[in-house]
Amino acid sequence: MKENERNIGKGTEFSVTSEQRERLIQNTKTAFEVAKTITRRSTPLLLYGGTIRNILLEKETSIPDYDFIGDIDPDQIQRDFPNLVIGKWDEVQTMRLKVGTTLYDFTWTKDVQKRLSVGDITISNLCMTEDGQVIDYFGGLESLAKKEIKMINPDEKIAANPVRILRAFRFAAELGFTIEDETLNSAIKNAHLLSEATTLDDDIWQILSFEHDTRTQVLGLLRQYGIDRYITYPDNVYETINTLAIEKDISRCPQIAEVAQMFDTTTYLVGGAIRDMIWDKRMNDFDFKVHMPVEEIIRILEVNGFTKSPDYHTKEHQYYVSAFAGVVGAVIDGVDIHLSQVDTTDIPTLISEGDVNFSCCVYNIHTGRIENPERIREIRDKEIKFANPEKAKEDPIIVINALKQISRIPDIVIPQETRDIIEASIPQIVEFARTNPSFRYKIASFCGNLNSEQVYELFGEDSQDIFEGIERKKSKLVATSPQYTSIPLAELTEGDKVEVTKLLRAGYGKYFDESKVFSGNVNSVVIQRGEKGIQSCCLVDGERLYSAAAREGTDWIAIIADLAKNNYNVWCTVDCNNPKIQALCSIAGLAIETNPQVIRKILETKTEKYRGVSVYEFNGMVVFKKNNEPDDYPQVLLRS
Known part of the structure; x- marks a missing residue:
């Protein structure tokens, strides 16, 4: 046996042990018999690609397909089985047949290793003989053992076809593998080539059609490494799938399930939790709107084992009654929960009572649906608007809350209408801060943050006294882990x-x-x-x-x-x-x-x-x- 050959049934780290792999191997033996019949050849004929990877990983696919390579005569196949041929691509020396529900690709070449070098992912370039010997020209077995996606000559391959970047991330998420360092660095470095690619749609659709967890992982990685800015998603499809992904992520929060179990009336999750989910931020607290009197909210909490805390410093499954009318606070699974009495279930009315649009996405905890998904786009694009502009003009607290959002978000977008309301409200805010010293913590909320300088610019020299004694830079960060x-x-x-x-x-x-x-x-x-x-x-x-x-x-x-x-x-x-x-x-x-x-x-x-x-x-x-x-x-x- 040559150095680059291994037998999958004889003592390697990929030895056959499972019923599933035995079934895969049996199906593969059948495929070899079909291929030999179609090509009129006994040997040599090699199976290559994803099928071998799947055998070694004990992974079955719902739609089986087999790729064979060797010194094959495509004209003979065309003559003998014209009704089975469904595609032929001379530029890559490959033809496709459909036998029953199974796809067979045949690639003709006299130099297998040279032809396979055109491929990209090492684990997809493994070959296997009919007697089970795995031929590994490019280190695919090592990549499988390390559970990593590695590309052959990544700079060269990505330059030739940038879509291979998406292919690498798709395989990594689908198989639960990491991406090898050189391949990842090349993908990041060459991501800009995707903006010029004209064949992205198929790969994007494959990613978007993944099961929720896998799709979310791929999209998250593309965003994390700055690759998604070079990708244009199909119209409306991304919006719909993005909404479903957000709904699924919210539903997994244990606090949602516990609140839904306790309150069988219409209950909405609103506020910053959904915003932070959209922005991939950690959700620090949950604000629920419950369609029942606050006295009934308290009664239900107590029936479910919650005890009243003497102050705001609540422990697990304790509650407190807020100074704000109709609001109860509690702690569930270490997270602060706010339960507010509401007298209406009308979404536009609820939204009009909010401060800014970032906190106005409404999730129904019983149906598991976002009631106003049209809000997601402007939240994702960080375009801040007042939920009720007329109300904001009269209430400086609403504008202060908007300034807090602006101070935290350096890439925030401020439409002219929002800017006009803020600038007109500055004198009110200054007067409010001077006459209500107990509310200075509201002013402190937009100080010392990443984008606070943009807020400071709104206040003139004659109003700087409202910032006296307030830190312009955080004196320390919050570290909650006890160590x-x-x-x-x-x-x-x-x-x-x-x-x-x-x-x-x-x-x-x-x-x-x-x-x-x-x-x-x-x-x-x-x-x-x-x-x-x-x-x-x-x-x-x-x-x-x-x-x-x-x-x-x-x-x-x-x-x-x-x-x-x-x-x-x-x-x-x-x-x-x-x-x-x-x-x-x-x-x-x-x-x-x-x-x-x-x-x-x-x-x-x-x-x-x-x-x-x-x-x-x-x-x-x-x-x-x-x-x-x-x-x-x-x-x-x-x-x-």
């Missing part, structure tokens, strides 16, 4: 500073610069303590993550994951030529920012160094670099 502690720099002990410095020195090696550790660019530190002292740490400035290190491996990823989960915005910058760190940050919940305007806005408002920064496309990524600095290197910006 992590978030500490303002001023409160960090000298001993902790020494340990953090040692940890960073060990992690960064020759690139370590001690002068930057506790410079003016850092105002807090998140640390994890262990038996040997500080185990991992992350230096932070406001919402920006500066440096991270750990005693063991990549434990620092867990810190970033906790911060990304519990803070609305965190961000960092990474060398664009360091795909490993980019991938690790992605695992922690950060995504590469692909909007040049957003990158420029964040850097110019949140840093001194990168004011006047150059933002451009490099190797398929949107990167930035300091102007007039030949030693500076291109970086990418990642954010939660």
Whole structure:
């Protein structure tokens, strides 16, 4: 047996052990008999492609198909079986026959390895002889063992056909595999070629027709790596499937099921939870509108084992009565729940009582349907509008809530009507803040956030007194896991500073610069303590993550994951030529920012160094670099 051959039934890591694989092999033996009959050949004839992969993975398909390759005479097949031939493509030397419900592809060539080198995915280029020997020219068996999707010469293959990017992501999600580093980097780098491709529709439809979980995973990965911005989805189809995906994700929240079980009347989920689901953010709380009196809401909670808390600090399955009339708060599965009495089930009426459109998507917890899916597009596009413009003109609290949204979202879109209402309301807000000092927390809600500078610009010099005593930068981030502690720099002990410095020195090696550790660019530190002292740490400035290190491996990823989960915005910058760190940050919940305007806005408002920064496309990524600095290197910006 040659080095690139293995027998799938004799002692390899892919030895036959299951009934399912035995059935697959038996069906394959039958396919060989059919193929030999059609080609009038006994040997050599090789089966290749997905069938072998499926045998090794014990995976059956609903529509079987078999691909054979060898020194085949296509004219003979055409003469002998004209009624079975359903396609012939001379440019790729392949013809297709349909035998019953089974498809057979025959590729003719005198040099099998050379012909297969035209293919892309290694696990789809395995060959097998009739007696079960697997021939592996391109490392497909190794890729199967590692459960990874690897492309042969990815730059070359993607340049020839950019649709192969979608093929790689589709296979990865469908098989539960990862994408090999070189292949992933090439896909990200060459993603811009998709905008010029003319044959995307079939692959897009395959992705959109996947079962919900697989489809969501593929679309999420394409979005995470900035690839989806080069894809145009078929009209309306993406909107419909996107709505169904959101509904399915919402239905999986255990809090939804418990509230639905308790309240058998019309109950809607509204507010920021659906917005955050659409934006791939963590849902921190749930707002329900229940069609019953608040007294009945309380009675039902108590019947279901909830006890009243003496204050707002509720524990699991406790409730409190809010100072706001008709509202009860509770905790279910560690998440804050708000249950509000409503007297109507009319959707337009409910929406008119809201603040901004981002919080006005309505989900019926009993039908599992979003009642106003037309809102999803403007929420996804981050186009902020007042739910009731006339009401907003009279109520400064509504406008303050809109300013909070604007302060958090650097890529927000503000239509002229919304802008006019906000600008006209600024004098009211200033007067409200001056005469209601107990409501200063409302002003603080739009300060120190990623896009707060855009809000500050709305207030004139004569109104800056309303910001006195309010932090313009977060003094520390929220870390909720018990093993992590978030500490303002001023409160960090000298001993902790020494340990953090040692940890960073060990992690960064020759690139370590001690002068930057506790410079003016850092105002807090998140640390994890262990038996040997500080185990991992992350230096932070406001919402920006500066440096991270750990005693063991990549434990620092867990810190970033906790911060990304519990803070609305965190961000960092990474060398664009360091795909490993980019991938690790992605695992922690950060995504590469692909909007040049957003990158420029964040850097110019949140840093001194990168004011006047150059933002451009490099190797398929949107990167930035300091102007007039030949030693500076291109970086990418990642954010939660």
